[in-house]
Amino acid sequence: MNAEILSIGDELLIGQVVNTNASYLGEQLSLLGVTVRKVTAVGDRMDDLMDAFARAWQDNDIIITTGGLGPTHDDITREAVCRFFDTGLVENTSVLADIERLLAERKRPLSASNRDQAMVPASADIIRNGSGTAPGYHFHRDGKHLFVTPGVPYEMHGMMENYILPRLREGFTRARASLTVLTTGIAESTLADALRGIETLRPTCSVAYLPAPIGVRVRLTAVAEDHETAQRHLEELRTFISERAEEFVYGRDHETLEQNLGALLTARGQSVAVAESCTGGLITDRITNVPGSSLWFERGVVCYSNESKTALLGVDPSTIAAYGAVSRQTAEQLAEGIRRTAGTTFGISTTGIAGPGGGSAEKPVGLVWIGISSDAGTSAFEFYFGDDRIRTKQRAAQAALDLLRRALLQLPLSPTTPRPTQ
Amino acid sequence: MNAEILSIGDELLIGQVVNTNASYLGEQLSLLGVTVRKVTAVGDRMDDLMDAFARAWQDNDIIITTGGLGPTHDDITREAVCRFFDTGLVENTSVLADIERLLAERKRPLSASNRDQAMVPASADIIRNGSGTAPGYHFHRDGKHLFVTPGVPYEMHGMMENYILPRLREGFTRARASLTVLTTGIAESTLADALRGIETLRPTCSVAYLPAPIGVRVRLTAVAEDHETAQRHLEELRTFISERAEEFVYGRDHETLEQNLGALLTARGQSVAVAESCTGGLITDRITNVPGSSLWFERGVVCYSNESKTALLGVDPSTIAAYGAVSRQTAEQLAEGIRRTAGTTFGISTTGIAGPGGGSAEKPVGLVWIGISSDAGTSAFEFYFGDDRIRTKQRAAQAALDLLRRALLQLPLSPTTPRPTQ
Numbered sequence: 001m002n003a004e005i006l007s008i009g010d011e012l013l014i015g016q017v018v019n020t021n022a023s024y025l026g027e028q029l030s031l032l033g034v035t036v037r038k039v040t041a042v043g044d045r046m047d048d049l050m051d052a053f054a055r056a057w058q059d060n061d062i063i064i065t066t067g068g069l070g071p072t073h074d075d076i077t078r079e080a081v082c083r084f085f086d087t088g089l090v091e092n093t094s095v096l097a098d099i100e101r102l103l104a105e106r107k108r109p110l111s112a113s114n115r116d117q118a119m120v121p122a123s124a125d126i127i128r129n130g131s132g133t134a135p136g137y138h139f140h141r142d143g144k145h146l147f148v149t150p151g152v153p154y155e156m157h158g159m160m161e162n163y164i165l166p167r168l169r170e171g172f173t174r175a176r177a178s179l180t181v182l183t184t185g186i187a188e189s190t191l192a193d194a195l196r197g198i199e200t201l202r203p204t205c206s207v208a209y210l211p212a213p214i215g216v217r218v219r220l221t222a223v224a225e226d227h228e229t230a231q232r233h234l235e236e237l238r239t240f241i242s243e244r245a246e247e248f249v250y251g252r253d254h255e256t257l258e259q260n261l262g263a264l265l266t267a268r269g270q271s272v273a274v275a276e277s278c279t280g281g282l283i284t285d286r287i288t289n290v291p292g293s294s295l296w297f298e299r300g301v302v303c304y305s306n307e308s309k310t311a312l313l314g315v316d317p318s319t320i321a322a323y324g325a326v327s328r329q330t331a332e333q334l335a336e337g338i339r340r341t342a343g344t345t346f347g348i349s350t351t352g353i354a355g356p357g358g359g360s361a362e363k364p365v366g367l368v369w370i371g372i373s374s375d376a377g378t379s380a381f382e383f384y385f386g387d388d389r390i391r392t393k394q395r396a397a398q399a400a401l402d403l404l405r406r407a408l409l410q411l412p413l414s415p416t417t418p419r420p421t422q
Numbered sequence: 423m424n425a426e427i428l429s430i431g432d433e434l435l436i437g438q439v440v441n442t443n444a445s446y447l448g449e450q451l452s453l454l455g456v457t458v459r460k461v462t463a464v465g466d467r468m469d470d471l472m473d474a475f476a477r478a479w480q481d482n483d484i485i486i487t488t489g490g491l492g493p494t495h496d497d498i499t500r501e502a503v504c505r506f507f508d509t510g511l512v513e514n515t516s517v518l519a520d521i522e523r524l525l526a527e528r529k530r531p532l533s534a535s536n537r538d539q540a541m542v543p544a545s546a547d548i549i550r551n552g553s554g555t556a557p558g559y560h561f562h563r564d565g566k567h568l569f570v571t572p573g574v575p576y577e578m579h580g581m582m583e584n585y586i587l588p589r590l591r592e593g594f595t596r597a598r599a600s601l602t603v604l605t606t607g608i609a610e611s612t613l614a615d616a617l618r619g620i621e622t623l624r625p626t627c628s629v630a631y632l633p634a635p636i637g638v639r640v641r642l643t644a645v646a647e648d649h650e651t652a653q654r655h656l657e658e659l660r661t662f663i664s665e666r667a668e669e670f671v672y673g674r675d676h677e678t679l680e681q682n683l684g685a686l687l688t689a690r691g692q693s694v695a696v697a698e699s700c701t702g703g704l705i706t707d708r709i710t711n712v713p714g715s716s717l718w719f720e721r722g723v724v725c726y727s728n729e730s731k732t733a734l735l736g737v738d739p740s741t742i743a744a745y746g747a748v749s750r751q752t753a754e755q756l757a758e759g760i761r762r763t764a765g766t767t768f769g770i771s772t773t774g775i776a777g778p779g780g781g782s783a784e785k786p787v788g789l790v791w792i793g794i795s796s797d798a799g800t801s802a803f804e805f806y807f808g809d810d811r812i813r814t815k816q817r818a819a820q821a822a823l824d825l826l827r828r829a830l831l832q833l834p835l836s837p838t839t840p841r842p843t844q
Contacts, residue, residue, distance in 0.1 A: 013461060023437040027438070048460070
């Protein structure tokens with residue numbers, strides 16, 4: 001089964017919107033065993049849409065479109081799909097009822113353009129929208145399927161979960177499985193060297209390295225006669241990685257480092273508090289994205305000024321005067337101070353020069369000290385994250401969370417192989 | 423001039439990576455006046471790559487590819503492009519020198535796979551890579567151009583800035599201009615109603631509404647005989663929007679609310695501090711993404727526990743006992759407390775129920791109180807942001823920053839039309 005994802009909207013071509021819908025759809029289809037052969041994005045132009053429909057319909061069994069179903073005049077997907085399937089519009093009373101109910105809940109009036117959204121292609125099945133006014137459409141002919149969905153991510157997600165995926169699940173047997181091993185603290189080429197030979201372990205498995213500022217992901221894909229075999233092959237590869245690079249592996253698939261830290265801390269009844277200077281709240285933002293984090297996260301302090309480091313965390317002003325705010329000594333006092341004032345098991349801290357200003361020959365932009373404190377003691381480590389402000393924040397936040405992971409798992413706090421420099 | 427962006431890599435099809443490269447390229451090309459007609463993503467399969475090259479080369483003047491140039495075995499873009507243009511590989515000594523220099527700087531050895539990256543297509547010009555080991559290629563035939571770049575975003579960005587954009591800039595005359603007006607605090611349909619008639623003001627201009635959790639963007643595009651005329655038309659539309667929805671407009675194009683707040687505060691010599699409960703550090707993360715924010719941002723406190731609200735910000739425990747941590751009274755004391763302890767001009771605060779747990783009939787998941795304090799007084803406002811934890815954090819952070827914008831500009835602190843509910 002081959003599929004194409006067809007994303008519609010000028011905003012995708014001029015770079016105004018990042019196509020996260022395509023990632024979501026790609027993942028959902030792949031998990032089902034459908035091979036996504038192509039993602040195409042075209043603008044709100046009739047000629048380009050018709051051409052894209054024709055090519056996609058010719059090459060694939062399944063097409064999912066997103067976008068262009070809104071109530072404003074620039075949305076032409078409905079008209080295009082009607083032309084493509086040579087069908088007209090009819091009013092659908094259950095769609096109209098859905099729209100009326102949704103607007104009533106939100107205390108908004110039914111506008112003419114909302115009412116027009118109840119006009120749907122006559123030859124399509126309707127995909128109900130649980131959280132917006134635009135219905136989706138399902139065309140099926142000659143064993144092929146075209147699903148038309150809105151571009152608003154959560155509206156499209158609802159249609160996938162409630163309608164499209166259940167229909168696609170009927171009748172898949174081929175076994176395909178994939179697994180992504182998440183690493184941090186090791187460069188792509190160093191990791192690839194450590195894992196040399198993995199690509200020949202199982203010829204039907206594929207291995208890909210996906211580098212990003214917060215770490216390198218290793219994607220493993222297996223195709224086999226049945227699900228158990230595919231899973232067993234993946235497990236062999238995963239074990240191979242564990243044996244060679246265990247200390248750098250913090251999770252799998254869509255796990256996040258902060259989720260896994262939360263699970264570890266919750267299981268032990270332990271807690272953490274965070275003192276952030278250069279990361280500016282990014283660490284606690286990530287922590288508080290985890291549902292239930294209030295069980296193990298007590299507080300954070302974003303101590304951007306020297307005064308706040310002293311007033312809130314007890315950093316000795318003479319330490320800052322002698323060694324600077326970006327120093328091992330300050331990082332250690334921050335970690336110790338937040339742990340003491342919050343009364344948590346662990347305290348972690350960051351202090352660095354995110355740039356673009358503030359660097360010197362001795363302390364260049366990108367230098368970050370990261371501290372950790374527990375009743376086992378307090379220590380801090382030096383990192384050089386480069387000259388991009390946002391990437392430095394991202395890398396420092398990841399390194400600080402990884403330091404906590406290493407402490408929790410009693411791994412060496414400083415990696416045993418060279419740290420990544422890119 | 424038509425262009426296609428061709429993104430290469432299995433990770434894009436299975437949803438493991440979001441295609442931010444395509445957004446960047448789409449924006450850069452559009453700003454130049456090139457019409458991006460399509461974005462295509464295909465996997466690391468030779469057949470699909472050859473087919474995509476053939477279609478893109480037939481339909482377009484300019485093609486930019488990203489991805490598949492890495493040192494690992496799953497990268498086949500170089501082989502594919504050599505087949506497509508029927509050319510072989512030659513070692514390029516200046517590329518080899520670049521790779522050696524880069525690795526030496528990072529104190530890493532030259533591996534065999536790195537050395538292989540100095541083998542380049544014989545009939546291509548080379549695009550040097552300032553921050554990675556994979557060079558790019560430039561093929562030009564029959565007035566058409568194919569640029570091949572790596573998938574690592576900042577490596578590709580460097581090639582665009584230093585090589586591709588300067589070459590494309592030679593010889594563009596057609597005038598196309600676009601402008602995006604950024605709004606927040608107003609629903610798409612309410613905004614569209616307020617702006618009714620804008621699409622007929624200038625028939626050669628187009629208007630598109632792009633909704634997102636933090637606000638609705640209005641994209642205006644003009645095509646005209648010269649740049650001045652296109653700009654004048656855009657300005658007419660922008661004025662139309664200002665007249666009808668001024669209080670909701672916080673910026674344009676890629677400005678962020680936090681950048682604009684920073685400019686306002688810096689110009690006035692004023693400052694802000696932030697007390698966050700439900701937003702968990704997201705507000706200060708956004709603030710500290712702005713270079714130079716240490717001039718106007720003093721500190722933040724992520725007061726997740728009730729104890730931290732009291733200990734760090736002086737919230738009266740009896741207030742929490744009587745009204746709850748999520749209440750007007752607590753939000754006001756948080757805003758007032760952070761302003762007082764930090765000694766800043768403004769204090770802003772959030773306290774709410776991000777979910778999924780913790781809701782009740784009286785205080786459902788999604789309820790957020792947002793406070794603001796200055797020497798003009800302290801007040802707090804109630805919002806309902808829905809049942810998605812991450813979106814609630816995003817919306818609450820945006821609403822808190824917008825409250826500060828309204829205070830700085832002496833706008834009504836509470837919008838004069840209904841708030842968005844989706």
